[in-house]
Amino acid sequence: EVQVVESGGGLVQPGRSLRLSCRTSGFTFADYALNWVRQAPGKGLEWVGFIRNQAYGGTTEYAASVKGRFSISRDDSKSIAYLEMNSLKADDTAVYYCSRGWVPSAVDLFDYWGQGTLVTVSS
Amino acid sequence: EIVMTQSPATLSVSPGERATLSCRASQSLSSNLAWYQQKPGQAPRLLIYGASNRATGIPARFSGSGSGTEFTLTISSLQSEDFAVYYCQQYHNWPPVTFGGGTKVEIK
Secondary structure, three states: OOEEEEEOOEEEOOOOOEEEEEEEEOOOHHHOOEEEEEEOOOOOEEEEEEEOOHHHOOOEEEOOOOOOOEEEEEEOOOOEEEEEEOOOOHHHOEEEEEEEEOOOOOOOOEEEEOOOEEEEEOO | OOOEEEEOOEEEEOOOOOEEEEEEEOOOOOOOEEEEEEOOOOOOEEEEEOOOEEOOOOOOOEEEEEEOOEEEEEEOOOOHHHOOEEEEEEOOOOOOOEEOOOEEEEEO
């Protein structure tokens, strides 16, 4: 059974940093790209970024709203992906979801999602 | 960036009735359009991809149609578990993939 579990959310002050983790099981992690998608309270879905699998260089792409502040990495030996968030702003307050590409190497559709972790940026 | 617009924002439907949700793209997507369902407190679930293909395990009462810039999600006979928010997502031109603002299907 595929499982995706995010952790690391919480209350953080503006300008500070936070690292989220995405732990997975039930599939060959190294074969898949991982995406982060966020949802502000009462709002819709916003794509944050992805990391490709190593076969495609493990490269990353980010939304304009987070580029230069957020960074995605992965540890294939542990089947974990990370979202490093720096210089956090109030607008970054959201539930952050980790999701798997729907087929190996795909980055554009998401079939398995975690339950999300809430990040609140406030003083 | 492709802008996705969903209508209506809220749809009130009685159980057993048909629901029709619309999604419009700011430029042609061919058939690179997906639909997701999200229930309160839950993660989104992939329903439809390629505009009209049901994802694994999705009941036949869910169907998608359209191409280019106009797309439709139809739920043929609403069940109690179908009351939720539905999002369309384009994956024709990325990054970024972009989502519509959502349509809430509520009980009439």
